[in-house]
Amino acid sequence: MKKLLVLFVLFVCSAVSLSAQPAFNERPKLVVGIVVDQMRWDYLSRYYDKFGNDGFRRLLDDGYSFNNCLINYLPTVTAIGHASVYTGTTPAFHGICGNNFSIDGRAVYCCEDNRVMPVGTDNKKEGQMSPVNLLSTTIGDQLRLHTDFRSKVIGVSYKDRAAILPAGRSANAAYWLDKKNRQFITSTYYMQELPQWAKDYNKVLAQNEEFKKVGADVGLYPLTGHITVDMAIAALQGEKLGQSNETDMFCVSFSQTDVIGHKWGTRGEHTDEAYLELDKDLARLFRALDDNVGKGKYLVFLTADHAAAHNNRFMQEHKMNAGAWLSQEVRNEVEKYVAQKLGNAKPVIDAIRDYRFFLDREAIASQGLDLQRVKDVMIEYLRQSPNLSFVVDYEKAAYAPVPQFLRERILLGYNFHRSGDIMVCVDPGYYEVGSWSSPVGTTHGEWNPYDAHIPLLFYGWQIPHGENASEVYITDIAATVCSLLHIQQPNACIGNVLKFN
Numbered sequence: 001m002k003k004l005l006v007l008f009v010l011f012v013c014s015a016v017s018l019s020a021q022p023a024f025n026e027r028p029k030l031v032v033g034i035v036v037d038q039m040r041w042d043y044l045s046r047y048y049d050k051f052g053n054d055g056f057r058r059l060l061d062d063g064y065s066f067n068n069c070l071i072n073y074l075p076t077v078t079a080i081g082h083a084s085v086y087t088g089t090t091p092a093f094h095g096i097c098g099n100n101f102s103i104d105g106r107a108v109y110c111c112e113d114n115r116v117m118p119v120g121t122d123n124k125k126e127g128q129m130s131p132v133n134l135l136s137t138t139i140g141d142q143l144r145l146h147t148d149f150r151s152k153v154i155g156v157s158y159k160d161r162a163a164i165l166p167a168g169r170s171a172n173a174a175y176w177l178d179k180k181n182r183q184f185i186t187s188t189y190y191m192q193e194l195p196q197w198a199k200d201y202n203k204v205l206a207q208n209e210e211f212k213k214v215g216a217d218v219g220l221y222p223l224t225g226h227i228t229v230d231m232a233i234a235a236l237q238g239e240k241l242g243q244s245n246e247t248d249m250f251c252v253s254f255s256q257t258d259v260i261g262h263k264w265g266t267r268g269e270h271t272d273e274a275y276l277e278l279d280k281d282l283a284r285l286f287r288a289l290d291d292n293v294g295k296g297k298y299l300v301f302l303t304a305d306h307a308a309a310h311n312n313r314f315m316q317e318h319k320m321n322a323g324a325w326l327s328q329e330v331r332n333e334v335e336k337y338v339a340q341k342l343g344n345a346k347p348v349i350d351a352i353r354d355y356r357f358f359l360d361r362e363a364i365a366s367q368g369l370d371l372q373r374v375k376d377v378m379i380e381y382l383r384q385s386p387n388l389s390f391v392v393d394y395e396k397a398a399y400a401p402v403p404q405f406l407r408e409r410i411l412l413g414y415n416f417h418r419s420g421d422i423m424v425c426v427d428p429g430y431y432e433v434g435s436w437s438s439p440v441g442t443t444h445g446e447w448n449p450y451d452a453h454i455p456l457l458f459y460g461w462q463i464p465h466g467e468n469a470s471e472v473y474i475t476d477i478a479a480t481v482c483s484l485l486h487i488q489q490p491n492a493c494i495g496n497v498l499k500f501n
């Protein structure tokens, strides 16, 4: 009798656990990817007590947190982060090598595309944008391929690159803010005319008295997060995302946090306000998802494109080693040193971008200089220049005397058409300071935990509550989402599928 009872209990338990498992091809109605620009992982615990119940804490208290998610390439900057989250790969393969980089010597902005026209504005500067420089597929592209393009994939952000790169090349739409005309726009890459719901929302935005009053750089205000959510909710309802028979994908990026961080740093009232206001924005977005898609029927992940250093003066005030790496001064010194050694009249450096020297190969060739000799002389100088921990010739990075983990990050970040020639790493606590930098602000770009340790939260459809301290990477996000959806990974994905246990 006892045996029978045990068998019966086992049978019931297995039946219950079987019924809790989704069918092999069952998927959520909607996948929502959220990227918070410049969000450090430790902000989650720093602000935990001040967060409300329905924003970040809905994800932390009901969802799953990977507490040690790192960025596994260099440099750690915005466009690369957004591309890597959704492609599951790095600049070596997806080709987005910075916000600004060069393609075989031609300077480009990551999303510029003069073959397309603005839609919703006549401002070419802000509207001629597309994902044309993105070389690999995103989660959304894979979803579209899997469903014979019946899934809808849409990106929304105030920064063009934060809307365009996450959504991918086959996306139905990406919408971003024309900062001059204060309207959400897109380009002819996606469509010829804004949908009616977007035109309607733009009319509401044009009447927003508070938004009219903010200064030239709208990114400096938490209000820009509010309007990002307003636009996202308008898109959710206007496009009926998550309401068809196929899974849709919605990429929502919050970028005001980055502009605020660059201006005021990681500490202080502006940054506190930015995250507490964003917390309310998230709560509003989740409520709209509950109402329009249904609680438990959508899958959310939230992460960041990079984090940020503490302000170097603040660190110095507290006796810690920190400082500025003055790239413009270094550039001038290097040019002087090379000219003394090699006798050239014209400069050899085209640009310094995110700790990388892009050489002017035309100028080098036209003056009869040998490229390798120029690089060697530059490296000779940089090795005795202060506050640099490593100087690496990209072409020789595989054999460079740098720690293995760092060599791998350098190589994963290197695309030989697009990444320049020499990379430097600054000492811990140091960061590049140029003419644009704010004395109380911050920046990012290095491998160190303050720049590379980002939040990674999952919530909703099939996600248990829990947390995990294993080391995982930004490239694991796309692999994991595709695994949950039972669809193929993006076509250059190098990540591993994360386990929720």
Ligand SMILES: [Zn+2]
Binding pocket: 037, 038, 077, 078, 079, 081, 258, 305, 306
């Ligand atoms: Zn960023």
